[in-house]
Every structure is written in C-alpha cells, then in structure tokens.
Amino acid sequence: MILSVEELEFLYRNRKILHEVAFSIEEGEVVAILGPNGVGKTTLLKCLNRILRPKGGAVHLDGNNLFDLGTMEIARLIGYVPQRVETGRLTAFDAVLLGRRPHIKWDVTEKDLRIVDSVFRLLSMEKLRLAYIDEMSGGELQKVAIARSLVQEPKILLLDEPTSSLDMRNQVEILAIIRQIVLEHRIAAVMTMHDLNQALRYADRFIFLKGGKVHAHGGAEVITPQVIEEVYGLPVIIGEIAGMRCVVPGSPEVVLAQNL
Amino acid sequence: MHFAKGAVPEDYLVYIRRKYFWIMGGLLLLFIMLVYSISVGAVTIPPYEVLQTIMGHSVSTKWDLIIWNIRLPQALAAIVAGAGLSVAGVVMQSILRNPIASPFTLGISNAGAFGAAVSVVVLGTGKVQSTVADAVTINNPYLTTIVAFFFCLLATGVILLISSIRGASPEVMVLAGVALSSLFTAGTAFLQYFADDTQLAAVVFWTFGDVGRVNWLELEIMTAVVLLAIIFFITNCWNYNAIDAGDETAKGLGVNVERTRLVGMVVAALVSAVIVAFLGVIGFVGLVCPHMVRRVIGDDQRYLIPGSILFGGILLLASDTAARLIISPYVLPVSILTAFMGAPVFIYLLLKGYKR
Numbered sequence: 058m059i060l061s062v063e064e065l066e067f068l069y070r071n072r073k074i075l076h077e078v079a080f081s082i083e084e085g086e087v088v089a090i091l092g093p094n095g096v097g098k099t100t101l102l103k104c105l106n107r108i109l110r111p112k113g114g115a116v117h118l119d120g121n122n123l124f125d126l127g128t129m130e131i132a133r134l135i136g137y138v139p140q141r142v143e144t145g146r147l148t149a150f151d152a153v154l155l156g157r158r159p160h161i162k163w164d165v166t167e168k169d170l171r172i173v174d175s176v177f178r179l180l181s182m183e184k185l186r187l188a189y190i191d192e193m194s195g196g197e198l199q200k201v202a203i204a205r206s207l208v209q210e211p212k213i214l215l216l217d218e219p220t221s222s223l224d225m226r227n228q229v230e231i232l233a234i235i236r237q238i239v240l241e242h243r244i245a246a247v248m249t250m251h252d253l254n255q256a257l258r259y260a261d262r263f264i265f266l267k268g269g270k271v272h273a274h275g276g277a278e279v280i281t282p283q284v285i286e287e288v289y290g291l292p293v294i295i296g297e298i299a300g301m302r303c304v305v306p307g308s309p310e311v312v313l314a315q316n317l
Numbered sequence: 318m319h320f321a322k323g324a325v326p327e328d329y330l331v332y333i334r335r336k337y338f339w340i341m342g343g344l345l346l347l348f349i350m351l352v353y354s355i356s357v358g359a360v361t362i363p364p365y366e367v368l369q370t371i372m373g374h375s376v377s378t379k380w381d382l383i384i385w386n387i388r389l390p391q392a393l394a395a396i397v398a399g400a401g402l403s404v405a406g407v408v409m410q411s412i413l414r415n416p417i418a419s420p421f422t423l424g425i426s427n428a429g430a431f432g433a434a435v436s437v438v439v440l441g442t443g444k445v446q447s448t449v450a451d452a453v454t455i456n457n458p459y460l461t462t463i464v465a466f467f468f469c470l471l472a473t474g475v476i477l478l479i480s481s482i483r484g485a486s487p488e489v490m491v492l493a494g495v496a497l498s499s500l501f502t503a504g505t506a507f508l509q510y511f512a513d514d515t516q517l518a519a520v521v522f523w524t525f526g527d528v529g530r531v532n533w534l535e536l537e538i539m540t541a542v543v544l545l546a547i548i549f550f551i552t553n554c555w556n557y558n559a560i561d562a563g564d565e566t567a568k569g570l571g572v573n574v575e576r577t578r579l580v581g582m583v584v585a586a587l588v589s590a591v592i593v594a595f596l597g598v599i600g601f602v603g604l605v606c607p608h609m610v611r612r613v614i615g616d617d618q619r620y621l622i623p624g625s626i627l628f629g630g631i632l633l634l635a636s637d638t639a640a641r642l643i644i645s646p647y648v649l650p651v652s653i654l655t656a657f658m659g660a661p662v663f664i665y666l667l668l669k670g671y672k673r
Contacts, residue, residue, distance in 0.1 A: 103565075106569060108565065108568045108569065127571075128568075128571040128572070128573060129571040130571075131571060132569065132570050132571030133571075135569075136569070137565070137566070137568075137569030138569075139563060139565035139566055139569065140565075141563060141565070142562065142563055142566060143561060143562055143563040143566075145561050145562075145616035146611060146615040146616040146617075147561075147615060147616050147617055148329075148332065148615075150326070150329050151617050152562070155555070155558050155559060155562060155566075155570065156570065158555050158558075158559055158570040158571065158572070159570055159571045161555060167325055170323075170325045170326075170329070171320075171323040171324060171325060172320045172323060173323065174323030174324055174325065174326055175320040175322040175323030176320055176323075177323070178322065178323060179320070186326060186328065186329060187328060187329065187332055189615075202566070205562075205566070206569070207320075208320070209570070210320070215569075
C-alpha cells in the first residue's frame with residue numbers, strides 16, 4: 058500500500074467540501090477520481106500533497122504521515138500536474154529541469170541534467186528539448202508538465218484532468234504514457250477525469266465522489282448505469298464495442314425530460 | 318522511480334553557454350562604460366589615467382579630486398541604483414505575475430515623493446543646494462531622505478497589512494499599490510498647492526532622480542542594501558522560476574508560494590525605498606530593463622536576474638553619462654534621460670520580438 062487516506066475532511070470557509078473520504082492505493086495502480094463539476098475532485102487531489110490542508114483525517118504516504126513531512130519532502134514523493142500550466146520564454150528542457158527543484162540544493166548537477174534527458178527520451182520528446190514552451194501546442198505543453206512531474210522521481214503522480222484540453226490522439230497518447238510509466242516504475246497515479254470511457258480504458262480503480270463523500274469505490278465492476286445515474290444525475294447505457302466497455306448518455310428524450 | 322539512462326545533451330550545454338557569454342559581455346561592457354563615464358565631462362581625463370587613479374596610483378592631485386570626489390561616486394551610484402531598481406523590477410514582475418510590475422508598482426516612488434514634500438513644506442527643510450541647479454537646494458537633505466524613506470516603508474507596510482488580511486495574492490498587492498499611488502500623488506499635489514515658490518521648486522526638484530546627490534557614506538549604505546538584496550534574490554531564483562510556472566505547479570514542487578511572494582516583495586520594496594530616498598524618483602529602469610534582458614536571455618530567472626542586474630547598471634550609467642554630456646555645461650537629472658534613451662530601444666525590441 059503506497060497511499061492510504063482515512064476519514065479525510067476539508068472545509069472551505071466553514072463549508073464542508075469533503076468528508077469521510079477514505080481509500081487506499083497500491084503500487085502500479087492508476088486510479089481515476091470521478092464525479093460532477095464542483096464535487097471536490099481537484100480539492101481531494103490537492104489534499105493528497107498538502108497544497109490544501111485538510112481539516113481532519115489522515116494521509117499515509119509510503120509509510121509516512123503526510124502531516125509530519127516538510128513541503129520539500131512531500132515534493133520528493135509526490136509529483137503534481139495541475140490543470141493550468143503557465144508558459145514563458147523558457148526551453149522545454151529548462152521547464153522540465155524545474156521539476157528537480159525539490160532535489161536541488163545549490164545548483165543543478167550533472168545528475169539532474171541526465172535525469173531530465175532520460176525523461177525526454179522516455180516520452181519521445183528529444184526533438185522538443187530546445188523548443189520554447191510559449192510556442193508549443195497544448196499537447197506538447199501537457200507532456201512538458203508531465204515530464205516535469207516525472208523528474209521529481211516521485212512515488213505517486215497526481216494529475217488534475219490531464220487530458221481535458223487535448224485532442225483525441227493526444228488524450229490517448231498521454232494516458233497510455235502514464236499507464237506505461239506507472240507499471241514499469243512501480244509507482245501510482247491518481248487522476249481526476251471527466252471522460253468515463255477514457256477512465257475505463259486506462260484506470261485500474263475508480264473513485265466516484267458525490268456530495269463530498271466517496272459514493273462508490275472499486276474496480277471496473279463499480280461502473281454501472283445505476284452508480285453513474287446516482288452520481289451524475291444522468292441515465293446512461295453501457296455497451297461493448299470491440300471488446301471494450303463504453304458508456305454513452307441515455308436517449309436524448311430521457312435526458313431532456315430530466316432537465317425540464 | 319529512477320532515471321539514469323540519459324546523457325547531458327550537447328545542444329543544451331551550447332545553449333546555456335551562450336547565456337553565460339551574454340552575461341560576461343555585459344560585465345565587460347559595464348567596466349568599459351565605467352571608465353568612459355569617469356573620463357568624460359567638463360574636463361576630459363584620459364581613460365588610462367582614470368584606470369591608474371582607480372587602482373590607487375595617483376596621477377595628479379587634480380585628477381584625484383575630480384575622480385574620487387565627484388565622478389567615481391556618481392558613476393558607482395548610477396550602477397548600484399540601476400542594478401537595484403532593475404533586480405527589484407524583475408523579481409516584482411515574477412512574484413506579482415504582472416509584466417508591468419516594477420519597484421514603483423506598489424506606490425513606493427509616490428510615497429517617497431510625498432515624504433519629500435512633507436519634509437520640505439511641512440517641516441520646512443526647503444531651500445538651496447544641488448549638484449545640478451545651484452538655485453534650488455534642500456537645506457537639510459538628511460531629514461528629507463529620512464522622511465522620504467519613512468513614507469516608502471509606510472506604503473510597503475500598508476500593502477503588507479492588506480495582504481495579510483486578504484491573502485498574499487498578486488491581484489490584491491497590485492491593486493493596493495495602485496490605490497496607494499494615487500493617494501500619495503494626491504497628498505503631494507495638496508502640499509504643493511499650498512507651498513510657496515521656493516518650496517514648490519524644491520519638491521519638484523527632489524522628484525527628479527539624480528545620481529549626483531550621494532556622498533560616499535550614502536553610497537556605501539545603498540551598496541550594502543542592494544548587494545544583500547541581490548544575494549537574496551539569486552539564492553531564490555528557483556523559487557521564482559517555480560512561481561513563473563504557476564502557483565499550483567510551484568506548490569507541487571514544495572515551494573511556499575505565499576511566503577516567497579511576501580518576503581520577495583518586502584526585500585524589493587526595501588531596495589527601492591533606499592534608492593528613492595537617496596536619489597529621488599528614477600522610473601523606467603525597473604520596469605523596462607528586465608524586459609529588455611528577457612528579449613535576449615529569456616525568462617529563466619537563473620540568467621534573467623544576473624542579466625537584469627548588469628543591464629540595469631549599464632543603462633543607468635549610460636543615461637547618466639549622456640545626461641552630463643548632452644547639453645553640457647548643463648547637467649540633466651538622469652531620470653529624464655532614462656526614459657528618453659530606454660523607451661525607443663524598448664519599443665524597437667517589442668517590435669522585433671524575441672531573439673532566436
């Protein structure tokens with residue numbers, strides 16, 4: 058068990074955003090956090106690396122209590138890829154090198170540069186090394202952000218909607234890379250997602266949030282029309298195409314009638 | 318997770334080496350400018366003799382007098398003030414996430430000018446003595462400096478107070494700075510309205526930033542503050558890089574964003590306050606120098622901060638030298654020249670875009 062969350066509670070201006078959240082994650086697992094907009098998916102993610110401070114509960118990380126660790130220690134264990142990444146007049150190499158920040162004492166060492174280089178190879182981005190990130194496409198920029206979190210050499214990757222602004226090809230590419238890295242390096246990834254079909258293809262386990270609580274939690278078996286309707290308030294049909302389970306929204310009449 | 322297969326890519330090293338060359342070139346240019354600036358003026362001193370005199374080998378007592386008492390402190394003040402304003406500007410732009418942030422964004426220059434006006438009009442330190450125009454002088458420059466500095470700190474303190482109540486967000490800081498600026502401008506205008514002719518002249522004169530005002534002691538104080546600030550900023554360059562990548566990315570990398578922002582702002586404000594209190598208002602350098610350097614060296618703070626320090630020194634020294642020569646024997650305050658020289662260059666760079 059690499060990460061375990063117990064009775065997590067988070068308040069925002071005395072309003073309960075998350076409560077009684079509990080789950081655990083094993084090495085080599087990709088976990089999808091699912092739920093409607095505003096349910097607290099991003100908040101949960103930020104509580105896991107203490108960007109936000111939970112009000113109560115506990116987070117154990119690779120045997121350590123998260124609240125006993127310093128921010129730099131956390132950054133050496135957890136990589137975080139936020140939804141929004143700022144650009145600037147920086148080469149991709151320097152932008153990724155920034156991910157070594159938690160390990161750098163005074164100045165960049167040769168080891169830091171070698172690690173950055175190997176992550177560029179791992180993601181097949183060698184050609185982008187000296188490209189300026191303010192001239193990059195959304196897909197390339199997202200890869201830079203993921204590369205930055207990988208050079209932190211984390212045990213856990215947290216990704217906030219890693220594919221939300223990407224085209225279909227880039228979505229598949231990014232998720233496949235994450236999947237592969239998690240398996241090969243025996244780390245874990247937790248990502249918030251909206252696309253249930255992508256989640257079904259690339260995640261091992263699923264956490265549905267509803268009303269600030271974990272509504273359902275488990276493997277692919279928890280994804281049922283009933284659970285999805287309870288969480289999203291939308292009837293769906295689950296079918297199979299070419300051996301893959303797919304979720305499609307219910308008939309338009311039903312959806313419209315519900316909205317009226 | 319462990320990655321060790323990589324090598325250090327040669328093309329990246331070449332790219333980084335180019336940045337070092339720019340910085341080395343800047344250092345050389347600064348030194349040449351310094352010697353040139355000391356050698357020209359009402360009396361021309363040959364550059365070789367300037368070098369000898371600075372090294373401590375006296376050539377003639379006349380040169381000693383001119384160099385040690387007038388030209389060297391003035392040139393050094395220009396370098397120190399230029400470097401200080403520029404580094405404060407580049408850090409402000411980073412931590413406030415705002416390209417038009419400068420040392421004066423937080424209302425510091427207006428607070429300083431208001432302080433000078435209070436000193437001259439209310440405390441009656443107005444009248445006589447300056448390096449530029451003998452007619453207008455402030456008869457107690459120390460009190461004026463102290464009062465100006467006090468109001469600079471007051472402005473910073475108010476913004477800190479607001480930030481601690483509303484959270485240290487860049488928007489709150491910038492908007493509070495705008496509000497304070499207008500408040501102090503109105504205060505200065507109010508005092509000027511009731512001032513007599515001499516006081517009015519003294520207040521207006523004070524606001525024209527002029528590096529010829531300092532004596533050695535003031536120069537030493539200013540240098541110490543600027544040097545400490547530079548060391549602080551350079552040791553924090555990775556934190557500023559992280560904040561440039563977005564607050565959340567920075568937090569994910571273990572950077573305490575709020576504290577970095579607050580402390581960085583206090584240090585930048587302190588540097589600006591010291592410079593403004595001693596020299597008056599010198600605009601433009603802190604705003605534009607970092608952007609000029611960005612166009613050449615990029616946004617990586619590891620190189621941008623040293624580049625801005627050097628280029629700030631070069632720009633202010635060049636401006637001051639030009640200000641002394643342009644309508645000789647009259648000497649213009651450097652603050653007028655910085656914008657005259659800097660603005661066209663900056664607009665040219667904007668149109669040209671980034672260097673590839």
